[in-house]
Amino acid sequence: MAYHIFASSPRLDTAGQIGDGTIDEQQAGDHREPAQVKGLNHVIAIASGGSYHVALTKDRTAWLWGSSCIASMTRSDFLFNENYCNPYYKLPEETNAYLPGEIKRSDIVAIAASPNHISVVKDDGTVNRWGYWDNAHMGEDMLPYATKDVIAVSEFYDEYTGGLLTLRTGGFVGHNNQPASKQMHGFIKVSAAPLTFNYDLALQQDGSVWIDDTKGVFIALKGLNSIVDLEARAINAGLALDDKGTVWTWGTAKYWYNYQGEASPEPTGIIKPAAVAKSFFVQLNDAYVPLNSEPVIINGTTFVPLRDVFEAVGAKVTYASGKITILKGGTKLELEVYRHRARINGTDKQMPAAPRYYQNKAVVPLRFATEALGANVSWNSAKDTIVIRMESNVNG
Template identity: 30%
Template structure:
C-alpha cells in the first residue's frame, strides 16, 4: 500500500502553487549552525557543527547516538563523541565512514540481537568512499567502484555485490539498494542480491527510501519508480532544474538550481515551494520528517516529532512548518564537560535538565517509583522527592516550590536547573553565547 501511495503521489504532481513564505526566524545564539547533516531510514539525525563537534537528536532507543547510551530519545541536539565524514541511519543501526576509508557501525546487530552503544570498526573493510544502510544490512562503495555488503543477507561477512562495476554513488531503502555508475546508469538489488538495471540513463543523483526510488537526470528532470518496477520509471512533470531529491513518509523534497526547496506530499496533486530565499544547499529526511541545510549553516526541520526527530526542542508530535533546529545546550560539572544521554530543554523560559544524568554525576543516588510517579534523590543527609507535574518538591521533609513542574518524556524526568543550586548549594551558571550550563561546588 505504501509503495502504491508513493507512486501515485509522485507522478500526480502536475501543477505548481504560489510560493509560500517559510516560517523561521533570523539567526540567533540559540540556533544550530552545521556544515553537514546526516540521516537515513530511521529517526536519528546527526550534524557536524562549524567547530567540528558532532551532535545527534531524535531516537536513541538502540544506541544510534553512539555516545554510550540507549533507550531514550532527545528532542534537542546533544553533543556526541563522533568524528566521521559520513553517517547513515539504517533504522536500528548506524554506519560511519572515516576519512581514512574505514567503516564503523553501532546500534542494533540484527544477527547477534545485541546493541553496541559506541562505534566499532568493521574488520576487513577499507578504501571505502561512501556507505549506505538498509534495516538489516550495511553497504560500502570502494574506490575501485565495487560495492560490498554485510549483515543478514551475507551472514555478517563482507561480500561483493556481483554485477556492479564503476559505481560512484550508493543508497539504500528499507530492504533494497541502488548504485549509480560513472556513466549515469542505475542498478537496483534486494535481499537475494539479484542486480537489475533501471530503465534510465544520464542520471546524476539517486535516492532510495522504503520501497520507493527517485533519480535526477543530467537535464534536471525527476524520475520515480517502485522498487519492484525498475523497468517503469515515471517522470514528475512539475519539477525542473532539480539537483537533489529526498523522500520520507511525511513528504518529498526537491532542491532546484536556484537553491529553492519544493515539497509535495502523498495524495497531493500539486507541488509547493516552501523555501523562498534560495539559500538551501542540501536536503534530506528520515523515516517521517524532512530537513533543509541552508547556506549559512542553519538547519530547518519539519514533520513528525514524537521521538524528537526534528531537534527543535519541542514536545509537539507534529510540526508542519519548517522550524530551526536548536543549538545544543552543554553541561559543565566542576569544570569538566559532562557526557549526557539527553539534552537539557527550555520550556516556558525555564531550563530543565535530565534528573538522573546530572544528579548521578554529582554523586547522588536516584530512584524512581513508577506507581507513585515519584523520583527520590539521596546524597549524604539530603533526601529529595519530586513528583511528576507537581509544582513543588520535598527536601528533607520540607516543601519547596519549583519554578516549573517536573516533566517526563523519553522515559526520563526533567527538573528545573535552578532547583539544583537551591537544594544542593551548587553554583549554577549560564553562558548564553555558547549555551553552556556550569554547575560548580
C-alpha cells in the first residue's frame, strides 16, 4: 500500500520541514494543520531527523527535504558545501532543499534518520550513511565496518558519531561495529532508542517484542502479543502497535532528553506495557451519554464503564464480587469478570471478550452487552463516536 505524505510543524519551520518550499522563522504554530508535501506520491515509508524528513517511494527511490546541510550531502541536485551546515552562512541555493529532492542512490529498500545522520539500505544489502561526526566532520560515512546482508537499520542519535542498529538476512540483529548476534534470529524489525547504546527493541515474526540486555542477548518483554510495529522512545520506554490497532506504551522517559541515556535498563520483569486509551464518545440515539470514565479499546474490543451506558438505555445494573446482572424489559444478561461465558435469559452464550477490570473499575464489552439488550451499535469515525440505536431507552 502506498500513501501521500502530509506534514505539520507545531514549532518554528526554520529548515523547510513542511515541504511546501517555504520557511517560517517568526510565527510558530502556523503549520499545525497537516498539509500535503508537494511532489511525493506512492510513498511506502517515512523517517524524520527533526530538521529534515525523508520518504521512500514504491519505485525504490528516496526523497529528502528540510535541512540544506543534510540535503547537500545526500541529494543529487546539490554539491556538498560545509557552509550549508553553518547557521550563520546563507547560500541562495539552500531554498531548493525546502521541497523534496531525490537522494543520490537507487534500489533503496529501507531508510532511517536521526537529527545528525541518515542511512539508506539498498537491495544488495549494503548501507549508505551521511551526517556529522564529532560536531566537526561531515559528509558520507565510509562505513569501515561490514555492511552486507542488511535488510533494515535504525539510527540511534548522540551528539557525535551516533550509530546503527542493523537487521540482517535471517533476522539477525547487531550494531554497526559488531557482528550480528547469532544467539537469536527471526526478527523482522528493529528500533534503537536515541542517545543510548543500551536500549534496543526487536520484533519477532511471531509478534513478540524483545529487549537487548546490552550484551547482545535479547529477552522477551511480557504483556505484548500480536505486535506489528514498535519504536524505542528512550531508555526503558517504548511504543508498540498490535494487529487490532491498539497502541501500547511503557516507561516515562522523555523522547530526545539529553541525559536519559545515562539510566540503566530496567529488568524486563518489572516493565508493564499498558494500552493507550483514545478519547472518544458514546451517543444513545440522538443524545451523548455522560461517562464517569472514558471507554477503552483493548485488543480490538471497546469496553465501557459498567453503569453509565446501561443505565442510560434504561437498564438496571447490579454488581457483586465480580458478578454482573443487567436487566432491561424482558431481558436478563448475566456476566462475570474475566469469564467469556454470558447468560442471556438463562441461555449460555460465548463472548469474544470477557468483562474485566481497568484502572480498578469493572468494564464490559460494549457491543456484545448492548446488542444482547436489543440495541444496534455503529462507529462514527468522523466524530470519534460510538452510536447506540435503541427503540426505547426506558424500562419496558
